[in-house]
Amino acid sequence: MSPIDVFRQIWNNDVMNLLLTSTNTYGAKLLNTNRPKTRNSRSREFKPITESELNKFLGLCILQGMIKVPIIRKLFSYNPFYYHPIFLHVLSGRRFEQILRCFNATPAVFDEQDRLHKVRSLLDLVKQNSNSVYSPCEALSLDESMLLFRGRLVFRQYIKNKKSKYGIKFYELTTHEGYILNLEIYHGRDRNQPKPGKTSKTEELVLRLLGPYLNKGHHVYMDNFYNSVSLSSKLLTYKTHSTGTLRVDRRSNPAVVINKKLRKAEHIWRKNKTLAYMSVSGRINGMYVR
Incomplete structure (x- = not known):
């Protein structure tokens, strides 16, 4: 099996659908808030993410863990000290930050008394898939x-x-x-x-x-x-x-x-x-x- 095949065994369709639905729901919620928004604010507009964009975002997050930069936006610059060709080729820095701001795993129904309700469903799915394979x-x-x-x-x-x-x-x-x-x-x-x-x-x-x-x-x-x-x-x-x-x-x-x-x-x-x-x-x- 290739590395992506192993990844799909654990982060299967159930996990990806949870992340996709929760992220889009939270992005729409942020868009409807009454906070003042400047012309160039990332929260002024939110385009729902697709499964392809979510895969690209997760891949960049994994790659980001192996690169040391002072701020995330440096990964998407042409500065020779921080330039990496993959990041700009896959996503724009603005879109990556917008997805990161809205990234969410909270299901539609949850127990508010649970302090881990924002990650409980994701954690249970990943553990279940890890044990099954x-x-x-x-x-x-x-x-x-x-x-x-x-x-x-x-x-x-x-x-x-x-x-x-x-x-x-x-x-x-x-x-x-x-x-x-x-x-x-x-x-x-x-x-x-x-x-x-x-x-x-x-x-x-x-x-x-x-x-x-x-x-x-x-x-x-x-x-x-x-x-x-x-x-x-x-x-x-x-x-x-x-x-x-x-x-x-x-x-x-x-x-x-x-x-x-x-x-x-x-x-x-x-x-x-x-x-x-x-x-x-x-x-x-x-x-x-x-």
Whole structure:
């Protein structure tokens, strides 16, 4: 298959129709606003975009990610420092900025209480298509990532240890090769959500991400933010193995492993019927489910 064929498997007609309808609807809405418009304003007139223009726009957006420019309009100039022949050949700078201003993925009917309602439908379609065209191997990885974003957003995060300190946080389930199988966007604390019972919020998050892949014999690797004794035991009931680091203050940790004082390069491990624990140099360094 060619790269465009693979792209079409995920960004299929359903995704393109959603983007096309939502963008044209939002462009018409902006046109009907009562804001004052100058003679040369981009919002003075809006010509509905076609599927061909949408394909060109998405292609330029992908190409733009590999080119560094101070402002987008420089991509469409003849300045020798920024000139690229593809951009002016495909779309005019004015039309590209107009499509970018109106680019939208909000469906006609949505839940206003959902903070992600503007991207929820697009996200669900892309995840569904990604899972339908690819079957993962045994090893899976669970971690979070940050998408750089410094704009105004109520659930924007700041994590000092990340390369992109400000941005949108994603919880991702991937293959060992980095192919994303499932993800959730952190959109802040939901005050209306009932308090968790026996299952913590972190465990619920892991079970949601692993939902389509439970009872299939997968082996998931994760860090100490997600991993716990109770979670590993629950995953084992779903025929899913797990390996990961473990925080010392987590409940149900074996006391003999935690309290043992080790010298440098020493280790200690214990095992029960299903779980094995290991501590290296006084820290719990891993847990493996048999």
